Amino acid sequence: MRPIEHFPLFARILHWLMAAMILVMLFIGIIMVSTVEPAYHRLIDLHRPLGICILLLAVVRLVNRLLMRIPPLPETLPPALRLAARTSHIVLYALMIAMPLVGWGMLSAEAYPVVMWSDFALPPILPHDPTLFAILRGLHTWLALTLFGAVLVHLAAALMHGLLLRDDVLPSMTGGRRHRAVDDPAS
Amino acid sequence: MMALIRQRLAERGGWLRLAATCAVPGLLALAFVLAAGWLTPGRLTSGTFMRTFQMVDGPHPGFRRNHAKGICVTGWFDGSGEAAQLSRAALFTRERSPVVGRFALAGGMPFQDDTPEKVRSLALRIMPTHSGEWRMGLNNIPVFPVRNAADFNDFLLASRPDPQTHRPDVARITAFVARHPETQRALALLKARKLTSGFANDTYNSLDSFTFVNARGTSIPVRWAMIPEQQAFPAAAQGAGRDYLFDDLIDVLARMPLRWHLVVTVGGAGDVTADPTVPWPAGRRQVDAGTLTLVRAESEDGGPCKGITYDPLILPGGIAPSDDPIPAARSVVYARSFVLRSGEPETTSAISRAAIRSGDQ
Ligand code: HEM
Ligand code: HEM
Numbered sequence: 001m002r003p004i005e006h007f008p009l010f011a012r013i014l015h016w017l018m019a020a021m022i023l024v025m026l027f028i029g030i031i032m033v034s035t036v037e038p039a040y041h042r043l044i045d046l047h048r049p050l051g052i053c054i055l056l057l058a059v060v061r062l063v064n065r066l067l068m069r070i071p072p073l074p075e076t077l078p079p080a081l082r083l084a085a086r087t088s089h090i091v092l093y094a095l096m097i098a099m100p101l102v103g104w105g106m107l108s109a110e111a112y113p114v115v116m117w118s119d120f121a122l123p124p125i126l127p128h129d130p131t132l133f134a135i136l137r138g139l140h141t142w143l144a145l146t147l148f149g150a151v152l153v154h155l156a157a158a159l160m161h162g163l164l165l166r167d168d169v170l171p172s173m174t175g176g177r178r179h180r181a182v183d184d185p186a187s
Numbered sequence: 188m189m190a191l192i193r194q195r196l197a198e199r200g201g202w203l204r205l206a207a208t209c210a211v212p213g214l215l216a217l218a219f220v221l222a223a224g225w226l227t228p229g230r231l232t233s234g235t236f237m238r239t240f241q242m243v244d245g246p247h248p249g250f251r252r253n254h255a256k257g258i259c260v261t262g263w264f265d266g267s268g269e270a271a272q273l274s275r276a277a278l279f280t281r282e283r284s285p286v287v288g289r290f291a292l293a294g295g296m297p298f299q300d301d302t303p304e305k306v307r308s309l310a311l312r313i314m315p316t317h318s319g320e321w322r323m324g325l326n327n328i329p330v331f332p333v334r335n336a337a338d339f340n341d342f343l344l345a346s347r348p349d350p351q352t353h354r355p356d357v358a359r360i361t362a363f364v365a366r367h368p369e370t371q372r373a374l375a376l377l378k379a380r381k382l383t384s385g386f387a388n389d390t391y392n393s394l395d396s397f398t399f400v401n402a403r404g405t406s407i408p409v410r411w412a413m414i415p416e417q418q419a420f421p422a423a424a425q426g427a428g429r430d431y432l433f434d435d436l437i438d439v440l441a442r443m444p445l446r447w448h449l450v451v452t453v454g455g456a457g458d459v460t461a462d463p464t465v466p467w468p469a470g471r472r473q474v475d476a477g478t479l480t481l482v483r484a485e486s487e488d489g490g491p492c493k494g495i496t497y498d499p500l501i502l503p504g505g506i507a508p509s510d511d512p513i514p515a516a517r518s519v520v521y522a523r524s525f526v527l528r529s530g531e532p533e534t535t536s537a538i539s540r541a542a543i544r545s546g547d548q
C-alpha cells in the first residue's frame with residue numbers, strides 16, 4: 001500500500017489559515033450590514049484590513065500552487081468528479097482574489113477612503129463613479145454569497161471523502177494519516 | 188465509486204457518517220442565515236430605515252433618502268492650530284484643506300417648500316492634502332430629538348403624514364412623546380431655538396459626541412458647531428418663493444464668500460456622550476479650531492456633492508467615535524441610501540443648474 005501523499009506543509013498552513021479567515025470575513029460582512037449598532041463600525045474597521053490580508057495571501061498561495069506538485073486524487077474518483085474538484089478549486093481561487101478586489105474597487109468608486117488603520121489608507125484603484133459603485137456594491141454581495149455556497153459544497157465534499165469514503169483526500173490536506181481499519185480502495 | 192459508497196454505508200456507523208457529512212455544512216449555512224437576519228425580518232437594519240423613509244416621504248428615486256433637497260458648495264478650511272493640542276488630525280494644524288459641502292433641508296422630500304422652521308443642515312467633506320479626510324453632517328438644532336436608531340425609526344413613523352389629511356397625526360406623535368420624556372425635553376429646546384433669516388447666518392451643530400485623540404494619546408469627548416461670521420437676522424415669517432432659502436444663499440455666495448468658525452466644545456466630567464438629546468451645560472471649554480470659507484454654490488445636478496455621502500464615521504486619525512450610538516447607525520444607513528440612489532436614474536433637483544445661473548447674474 002502506497003503512503004499518503006500530503007500537500008506540502010506551506011500549502012496546508014495557507015489553506016487552513018485562509019479557510020478560517022474567509023469564513024470569518026463572510027460572517028463579519030453579513031453581520032455588519034444587518035445591524036445599525038456600534039458593532040457596525042468595529043466590524044467594518046476589521047473587514048477592510050482582513051480582506052486585504054486575504055488578497056495578499058491569495059496571491060502568494062496562487063503562485064505557490066502553480067509551483068508545487070499536488071497530490072493526485074484517488075483513482076476511484078470518476079472523471080466527472082475530478083473535473084468538479086478541479087473546477088471548484090479554480091472557482092475558490094477566483095473568488096478569494098475577486099472578493100477583496102471588488103471591495104477595494106467599490107470603496108474607490110464610492111470616494112471612500114480605503115482605511116487600513118487609523119492613519120493609513122490604500123490609494124483608490126478605480127475612479128470616483130457612483131454608477132460603477134452601485135454595480136460593484138451589488139457584485140460584492142453576490143460574489144460573497146457565491147463564495148459561501150462554494151465553501152459549503154467544498155466542505156461537504158471534504159467531509160464526504162474524510163468521513164464517508166475515508167480515502168486519502170482529507171488527510172492530504174490535514175497532514176493526518178489514513179484511517180487504519182480501511183484498506184487502500186485502489187488495491 | 189457508487190459501489191464504494193454503498194459499501195461504506197453498509198459498514199457500522201455508515202449512515203451516521205453520512206449524516207455528519209451533511210449536518211456540518213447544513214449547520215454552517217443555518218448560522219449564516221441567522222447572522223444575516225433573514226429569519227428575523229423585524230431586526231432593525233439599514234433596510235428598515237429605507238422602508239421607513241419611503242413610507243414617510245414617498246418614493247423619490249435618485250435622491251438622498253433624507254435631507255433630499257439641497258445644493259453643493261465649495262471652499263476651504265483653514266486650521267487655526269489651536270485644536271492641534273486636542274487632536275492630532277492634520278487639518279487642525281495651520282494648514283488649508285479643500286472643502287466640498289452641501290446645504291440641505293431635513294426630510295426626504297426633494298421638492299418640499301422652504302419654510303423658516305424646517306431643519307437646515309450643512310454637510311462637509313474636508314480633504315487635507317496629505318492625510319485623512321473628515322466628513323460631517325451638522326444640523327441647525329441644539330439637540331437631536333431621540334437617543335438611538337430604534338427610537339429614531341419609531342419617531343419617523345410616528346410623524347408620518349396621514350394618507351387622508353396629508354398632515355402628521357398629532358395623536359401618534361403625542362403617544363410617542365409620552366413614552367419618551369427625553370424627546371419631549373429635546374423638542375422643547377428645538378422649539379425655543381432662534382430662527383435666522385437663512386442658511387448663511389445659521390449655526391450648525393454636530394449633535395453627536397465624538398472623541399479627540401492628541402499626539403500623546405490623550406482622549407477627550409467633544410461636540411462642535413459651525414458658528415457664522417455673518418450677522419444673524421431673525422427669520423421673516425415666510426420668505427418669498429418656495430426655494431427662498433436656497434435662492435438667498437445662491438445670491439449671497441455670488442456676491443461674497445461666507446465664513447464660519449469651527450468651535451469645538453470639550454465635554455466636562457459627567458457630560459453625557461451616549462445621548463444626543465441631552466445638551467452639555469454652558470461654560471464648557473471651547474476652542475476655535477479654524478475657519479470655513481465657502482465661495483461657490485452649484486446645483487446638485489452634476490455637482491461635486493451629489494456622488495458622495497457625508498458618512499459621519501469617515502474620520503481622520505485623531506478623531507474617533509464615542510459611545511454615542513447614533514453615528515454608527517448613520518454610517519450604515521447613509522451607505523445604504525447612497526448605493527440605492529447611485530443605482531437609480533439621474534434626477535433633476537429642485538435647485539437646478541438654471542436656478543444657480545440666474546443667481547450668479
Ligand atoms: C473558506 C474556506 C476554504 C477555502 C477557500 C478552501 C480552498 C481550497 C482550495 C483552493 C483547495 C485546492 C488546494 C489548494 O490549492 O490549496 C482546497 C483543497 C482542499 N480543501 Fe479546502 N478550502 C476551504 C475550507 C476547507 C475545509 C473547511 C475543509 C475540510 C473540512 C477543506 C478541505 C480540503 C481538502 C481535503 C482539500 C484537498 C483536496 C484535494 O486533494 O484536491 N477545505 N481547498
Ligand atoms: C475575502 C474577502 C471578502 C469577503 C469574503 C467579504 C464579504 C463581505 C460580505 C459578506 C459583505 C456583506 C454583503 C451584503 O450582504 O451586502 C461585505 C460587505 C462589504 N465589504 Fe466585504 N468582503 C471581502 C473583502 C472586502 C474588502 C477587501 C473590502 C474593502 C477594502 C470590503 C469592503 C466591504 C464593504 C465597504 C462592505 C459594505 C458595507 C456597507 O454597505 O455598509 N470587503 N463584504
Ligand code: HEM
Pocket residue numbers: 236250251252253254257289290291308309310323324325326331335336339392393394395463495496497513516517520521524525528
Ligand atoms: C439614526 C439617526 C439618523 C438616520 C437614520 C439618518 C439618516 C439619513 C440619511 C438616510 C441621509 C441621506 C444620506 C445620503 O443619501 O447621502 C441623511 C442625511 C443627513 N443627515 Fe442624517 N440621519 C440620522 C441622524 C442624523 C443626525 C444626528 C444628524 C446630525 C447632526 C444628521 C444630519 C444629517 C445631514 C446634515 C444630512 C445631509 C447630508 C447631505 O447634505 O448630504 N443625521 N441622514
